[in-house]
Amino acid sequence: MPKKQKKIEIGQFARAAEKLADTVRFVVDIAIGPDRRLTHAQTSAKIKLLEAEADAGAQDIAQRALIRLRNQEMRRQENIESIIEEAKVALLSTESVSDTPVSQDFVNQFFEASQDVSDKEIQTLWAKILAGEVSCPGSYAKRTLQVLRTMDKEEAIKFSEFCRFSFVTKEGWHYVGADSQTTKEITELLGNAAWINHFTSIGLLLPEAYLPTASSLTDFEFNYFDAKYLLKGPSKPEARSGLPVLELFFGMRAFSQVGQQLANVAGALPVNGYPERLSESLTKEIRVSLVLQSPKLNK
Numbered sequence: 104m105p106k107k108q109k110k111i112e113i114g115q116f117a118r119a120a121e122k123l124a125d126t127v128r129f130v131v132d133i134a135i136g137p138d139r140r141l142t143h144a145q146t147s148a149k150i151k152l153l154e155a156e157a158d159a160g161a162q163d164i165a166q167r168a169l170i171r172l173r174n175q176e177m178r179r180q181e182n183i184e185s186i187i188e189e190a191k192v193a194l195l196s197t198e199s200v201s202d203t204p205v206s207q208d209f210v211n212q213f214f215e216a217s218q219d220v221s222d223k224e225i226q227t228l229w230a231k232i233l234a235g236e237v238s239c240p241g242s243y244a245k246r247t248l249q250v251l252r253t254m255d256k257e258e259a260i261k262f263s264e265f266c267r268f269s270f271v272t273k274e275g276w277h278y279v280g281a282d283s284q285t286t287k288e289i290t291e292l293l294g295n296a297a298w299i300n301h302f303t304s305i306g307l308l309l310p311e312a313y314l315p316t317a318s319s320l321t322d323f324e325f326n327y328f329d330a331k332y333l334l335k336g337p338s339k340p341e342a343r344s345g346l347p348v349l350e351l352f353f354g355m356r357a358f359s360q361v362g363q364q365l366a367n368v369a370g371a372l373p374v375n376g377y378p379e380r381l382s383e384s385l386t387k388e389i390r391v392s393l394v395l396q397s398p399k400l401n402k
Contacts, residue, residue, distance in 0.1 A: 122200060122237055123187070123190060127183075127214075179218040183214055183217070185226055186233065187233070190230040197235075200237070205236055208245070209240075229251070231367075235368070264293055267371045267373060268288065268289055269358070270332070279308075279355070280353070282354060282385065283388070284384035285381060307359055312355060315352065317352065320353060321336045327378050328373040330378070334391055335391065336390065378393050381393060
């Protein structure tokens with residue numbers, strides 16, 4: 104299940120919607136009524152008129168370019184308005200809204216990066232980012248916008264599936280296990296283990312794995328979606344005859360800053376039974392187990 108959120112109160116939603124309107128007013132005035140907005144039908148009619156005039160006269164390259172640009176800008180405007188409407192819906196699940204205005208530089212880059220996105224699923228990702236930035240300015244880096252802009256739909260879907268195996272620490276950091284059980288299940292779900300390296304190459308995962316020793320993991324807290332867990336590990340072995348202490352490790356892959364931010368909007372769902380299978384595997388391999396706790400870990 105996705106993480107549960109408190110529904111925003113009506114008055115707070117109205118304030119959030121108004122802040123969104125102020126943020127995007129230079130691209131579309133979502134606060135005005137339809138009678139004062141040029142409809143898409145009217146825009147299409149104007150384009151058809153231009154096309155007819157171009158066909159009737161000397162259809163030189165300038166006229167054809169104008170028609171192409173008008174069509175392109177109309178599609179972009181439709182994409183932008185679709186994302187804004189989705190962002191209004193996303194604000195319904197926002198717990199609080201900051202009074203701090205969204206940076207104009209961020210807004211400019213956001214719409215520059217998202218205006219050519221027509222796929223509805225990818226538009227939803229952009230809408231969640233816009234809603235999150237309106238709620239808490241500074242939540243998303245401009246670098247994150249550029250990475251998402253370059254991702255194709257398959258990459259976005261595979262990353263969402265990959266996030267189904269992520270756990271979140273009480274500080275809010277996302278990790279995925281680098282153990283044999285997790286790697287096996289990721290490979291089965293994504294169809295290819297190479298996706299892990301691919302996500303590293305495009306900057307969603309840090310290149311080096313985090314390798315805490317098994318004995319250091321006791322009472323390590325994290326959330327797997329709505330469930331809180333504690334790790335329980337073995338006692339630290341004692342050194343003998345001056346020999347170095349050898350311990351087993353639990354490998355973890357940390358998400359990068361961009362990966363962390365995209366994971367928050369990926370819409371991933373938990374994998375049924377995964378924590379139990381992971382606990383069984385770690386117990387056999389390095390004597391570490393997952394203990395289910397309650398209530399949910401506060402972040």
